[in-house]
Amino acid sequence: MKKQQFIKKVTLISIVTIMTTLLQAQAVNMAEASGTLAGIAVMAVQAKANLANAASSGDIDAIADAIKRADAVDSAMASAQEAYSKMERASAGNDEDAATAAADDLEVARQNAFDALNGEVPEPTPQSKHDQWKEGQKNTGGGPGRAYDPPNIYDVPWQTEGLRGFYQGLFGNFWGASSHGGGHQYHGGHEYDATPE
Amino acid sequence: MKRQSCMALILAFGLVFIGGLSVVQADEAIDQLVNDANESIAIAAAEVEEARIAIENGKQLMTQIPTDSELIGEVKQMLFEVSKEWELAINALEGAKQGASKIVSASNEEIARDYKLLATVNSGVALAGAKVVQTGLLFVDAVANNKTESLDIIRMAMQDSLAATSQVRFNYERVKALIAEKYSK
Numbered sequence: 001m002k003k004q005q006f007i008k009k010v011t012l013i014s015i016v017t018i019m020t021t022l023l024q025a026q027a028v029n030m031a032e033a034s035g036t037l038a039g040i041a042v043m044a045v046q047a048k049a050n051l052a053n054a055a056s057s058g059d060i061d062a063i064a065d066a067i068k069r070a071d072a073v074d075s076a077m078a079s080a081q082e083a084y085s086k087m088e089r090a091s092a093g094n095d096e097d098a099a100t101a102a103a104d105d106l107e108v109a110r111q112n113a114f115d116a117l118n119g120e121v122p123e124p125t126p127q128s129k130h131d132q133w134k135e136g137q138k139n140t141g142g143g144p145g146r147a148y149d150p151p152n153i154y155d156v157p158w159q160t161e162g163l164r165g166f167y168q169g170l171f172g173n174f175w176g177a178s179s180h181g182g183g184h185q186y187h188g189g190h191e192y193d194a195t196p197e
Numbered sequence: 198m199k200r201q202s203c204m205a206l207i208l209a210f211g212l213v214f215i216g217g218l219s220v221v222q223a224d225e226a227i228d229q230l231v232n233d234a235n236e237s238i239a240i241a242a243a244e245v246e247e248a249r250i251a252i253e254n255g256k257q258l259m260t261q262i263p264t265d266s267e268l269i270g271e272v273k274q275m276l277f278e279v280s281k282e283w284e285l286a287i288n289a290l291e292g293a294k295q296g297a298s299k300i301v302s303a304s305n306e307e308i309a310r311d312y313k314l315l316a317t318v319n320s321g322v323a324l325a326g327a328k329v330v331q332t333g334l335l336f337v338d339a340v341a342n343n344k345t346e347s348l349d350i351i352r353m354a355m356q357d358s359l360a361a362t363s364q365v366r367f368n369y370e371r372v373k374a375l376i377a378e379k380y381s382k
Contacts, residue, residue, distance in 0.1 A: 037364075038364070038365050041368065042361075044361035045365065052351045052358075053335065070357075
């Protein structure tokens with residue numbers, strides 16, 4: 001009996017110790033993440049100082065390069081802040097996977113800021129052929145091999161009020177009959193509820 | 198019986214060896230923390246020194262600006278910001294040195310890591326402050342030497358720097374609060 005009580009006590013103490021260690025580790029991670037965020041903000045200050053130096057020298061190319069770098073650092077800072085917010089939310093919700101993913105994002109942002117300040121400014125990732133094709137399908141208005149988007153009826157090329165009213169009326173009736181605009185009908189610019197109430 | 202004694206002896210040796218290895222690894226980790234902290238302090242100290250030189254030059258530049266210059270008000274405002282940042286940078290550098298000095302005497306690696314973090318972030322505050330001082334004095338230089346075409350960019354850079362510096366300080370306070378919270382439990 002005494003043995004069982006002893007085992008229970010040891011188990012309880014072990015659980016409390018493990019939980020305390022985990023909580024401490026979590027606090028360390030957030031503190032380190034805040035430190036990383038501070039470090040990226042320092043890089044932003046350095047990038048602005050470099051820009052001011054370039055401006056003082058009057059070298060146009062140097063100014064253009066410094067602006068590019070400062071913008072890239074600012075962009076990394078924005079990504080870092082977003083990652084930190086995600087990390088905070090994940091930690092609060094005890095979602096360890098999400099917290100780890102956010103910590104990875106924060107590290108990527110820190111590396112991007114460092115590269116922007118000291119080395120190559122990160123260029124946008126080149127699109128794959130598939131991405132280019134997907135991009136080509138957007139808002140094209142049709143054409144061979146391209147997706148067809150209905151033209152904007154509020155921008156009818158014919159500049160006559162009659163035709164414009166006709167097309168807008170058609171759209172209103174179509175909208176009213178659809179699930180999005182159900183219950184509303186379009187009558188010459190006035191809307192009526194589906195029921196008298 | 199002999200076999201049992203032999204096994205116990207091997208186990209004891211194993212434990213002593215692992216213990217010794219752990220102590221060596223912990224010492225190496227502490228050394229690395231001290232090196233990292235000292236490196237960040239050295240970088241910040243160099244920038245603070247640059248800022249001090251810029252302030253010395255700024256005193257001379259101020260004599261070149263006519264008192265009736267239309268930019269004199271802005272220059273005074275810039276110098277006001279510069280003096281605030283300078284004071285913060287000096288204090289932060291001192292704080293960084295204090296933090297780094299406590300790494301070795303920390304009772305365990307966890308606490309040593311926290312002192313290293315405080316030292317590094319304090320160095321960041323000092324570095325950012327020193328850079329803002331340098332940027333502010335570039336504005337004074339531009340006014341004194343009639344580099345009017347660069348004024349707009351330097352002005353904008355200074356405003357952005359002040360905003361980013363406040364981010365540095367905000368995060369430093371957050372680091373301090375999180376570490377304090379950890380040890381108050």
